[in-house]
Amino acid sequence: MASDFARYIANLRQSLFDEKLLDRHFLQLERLETNNEGYLEDVCADYFKDAAKFVGLMVPELMGAIQVTHQIDCMREHLKRGDFEACKIALERIKQENEFLQFKLDNYFKLRKQAPPAEIEDQPEYGYMDTDSE
Template identity: 55%
Template sequence: MASDFARYIAKLRQLLFDEEILNRRFVELEWLENDAEGFLEDVYGEYFRDAAKILRLMGAEMKQRPYHIPEIKRLLNRFKKKTISIGAVKVKHQINCMWQNLKRGDFEALTSVFEGIKRENELVQFRLESYFKVRKQGPPAEIEDRPEYGYMDTDSE
């Protein structure tokens, strides 16, 4: 039977799915952590460092007029791959919105959607940092509860 702390951690993790912040990829990565303590934090730490770099480069591209569309697409593609690899659902959704605006040639919407990407990424970072901090406060525990992902069970477009 899970301890109260393990149930609390499972509840915090479930909120990440209920609020559509993460999908099952997070749990898959969490399972890998059983073999290497700190693995999950390392994976997400690397993601956030890469994301900051990509967003900084994309921000510079967004300031150029006319837009250098091939470079924006390259950066978006790179960011989307990283986002899918960690299961950041809302960030991926914002990236898809930006792709759609690029396809339609709706350049007026690009800045707004780009700001949405940055906001959603910051939210994921804040929530995960909080989750990891709380998780460290208790004893190492197996989290027995399996999350319910709802529609987030796949990475399909």
């Protein structure tokens, strides 16, 4: 039963990468957590708290938030073109992506706390991972 739950949590984690919600930066944060239990959850909590205040100024790639980063890049392009109506739409999308990511990670962390300690797979399978190559 415990192994089924651990497998479920591993699949939930994998889905965060499959849905391109997270990238390699998240993996780096996970590695840091091995010596400091709760570190990753604290970093994410701080990220979401600060992001709510500073959506336009945040640097989401530090946490590995791919979709949020993409929407911020779109907003920058709209700003360069002077398309302020598109900027408003992009800002709403940034907020939505950020809220969606927070919901998914909160769920993941809650379930992970209930599971027995498990070895974290260093490199989950994902479509494109390195956003630097795009």
